Amino acid sequence: MKAIERRIADLWFTEYQTPNLRLGLRIEDVLLNKQSKYQHILVVDTKQYGRVLVLDGAIQLTEKDEFCYHEMMAHLVLCAHPEPKKVLVIGGGDGGVVREVLKHDIVESVTLVDIDEEVIRASKTFFPTVSCALDDERVKIMPMDALVFVKEHHDEFDIAIIDSTDPVDFASGLFEQSFFEDVHAALTESGMMVAQTESPFAEPELLRDAVLGLRHTFERAFLAWGSVPTYPTGLWTYAVGSKKFDPRIQRRSAPTGLKYYSDTMHSLAFELPPFVKEIVNGGNLKEAKGN
Ligand code: SAM
Numbered sequence: 001m002k003a004i005e006r007r008i009a010d011l012w013f014t015e016y017q018t019p020n021l022r023l024g025l026r027i028e029d030v031l032l033n034k035q036s037k038y039q040h041i042l043v044v045d046t047k048q049y050g051r052v053l054v055l056d057g058a059i060q061l062t063e064k065d066e067f068c069y070h071e072m073m074a075h076l077v078l079c080a081h082p083e084p085k086k087v088l089v090i091g092g093g094d095g096g097v098v099r100e101v102l103k104h105d106i107v108e109s110v111t112l113v114d115i116d117e118e119v120i121r122a123s124k125t126f127f128p129t130v131s132c133a134l135d136d137e138r139v140k141i142m143p144m145d146a147l148v149f150v151k152e153h154h155d156e157f158d159i160a161i162i163d164s165t166d167p168v169d170f171a172s173g174l175f176e177q178s179f180f181e182d183v184h185a186a187l188t189e190s191g192m193m194v195a196q197t198e199s200p201f202a203e204p205e206l207l208r209d210a211v212l213g214l215r216h217t218f219e220r221a222f223l224a225w226g227s228v229p230t231y232p233t234g235l236w237t238y239a240v241g242s243k244k245f246d247p248r249i250q251r252r253s254a255p256t257g258l259k260y261y262s263d264t265m266h267s268l269a270f271e272l273p274p275f276v277k278e279i280v281n282g283g284n285l286k287e288a289k290g291n
Pocket of ligand 1: 055059060061069090091092093094113114115116119144145146147163164165166170171172174196
């Protein structure tokens with residue numbers, strides 16, 4: 001008689017990154033699997049990337065590569081602004097951007113506006129190295145829709161960082177020009193903002209429209225790029241709008257101990273590969289206010 005082979009269950013998480021592209025991660029353990037009022041929240045331990053936070057099926061961060069994204073989101077603008085004292089973070093409930101922002105001693109306050117308190121709670125429970133700065137006394141957490149928040153604030157923040165989920169449902173407005181206009185109004189006269197604008201391979205139209213929206217709204221607008229291995233296609237972009245200072249010029253050096261962003265990376269990030277340049281200049285707005 002044939003011996004029955006003992007096998008361990010083979011669990012995989014699959015992210016459908018585009019209709020034709022999937023990323024699969026072998027799961028070691030499922031730590032949280034719940035529906036909040038706004039989105040589905042999943043926390044899993046994986047062999048390849050360590051612990052992973054997934055919202056509505058899309059990877060938000062992994063323990064192994066979150067620094068690539070969070071360092072770029074924070075330091076590109078904080079190092080380009082001469083005095084970034086008041087910082088607004090929109091989305092970003094996991095706390096990764098806030099952690100990086102507070103590496104700058106000059107920062108006096110950080111206001112974090114995330115619509116979903118459950119994401120903040122999950123990050124505090126399962127991602128202590130990411131959420132570690134959320135209880136800092138300089139941080140104020142506003143659990144509300146950022147579209148409403150920015151309409152109620154004027155001339156207040158030196159920096160705004162838009163760390164949102166993909167542009168679906170309640171996050172879709174965070175990629176529109178009317179929102180950029182409200183952010184512009186919420187910033188001080190030398191204010192600067194950065195928004196994550198997805199992958200040039202997966203979302204070229206979204207990327208182009210976001211950059212055009214910023215060019216219409218801000219006195220200066222530029223695109224920067226970098227690598228985030230677990231985000232769709234691995235190549236990521238960051239759109240920067242500035243009211244006064246050229247964000248390509250670094251005015252303050254990088255905090256010590258970083259793993260991705262550096263003084264050299266700052267200027268390299270704004271040097272776009274030709275195919276990305278073509279995407280952002282492909283609309284009918286060719287007068288170059290940016291790269
Ligand atoms: N870095 C991530 C990425 O690109 O995949 C985003 C991380 S962060 C967890 C995204 C956060 O944006 C979520 O916690 C979500 O609740 C928040 N968010 C989405 N739409 C929002 C809105 N309209 N107002 C405030 N927060 C919002």
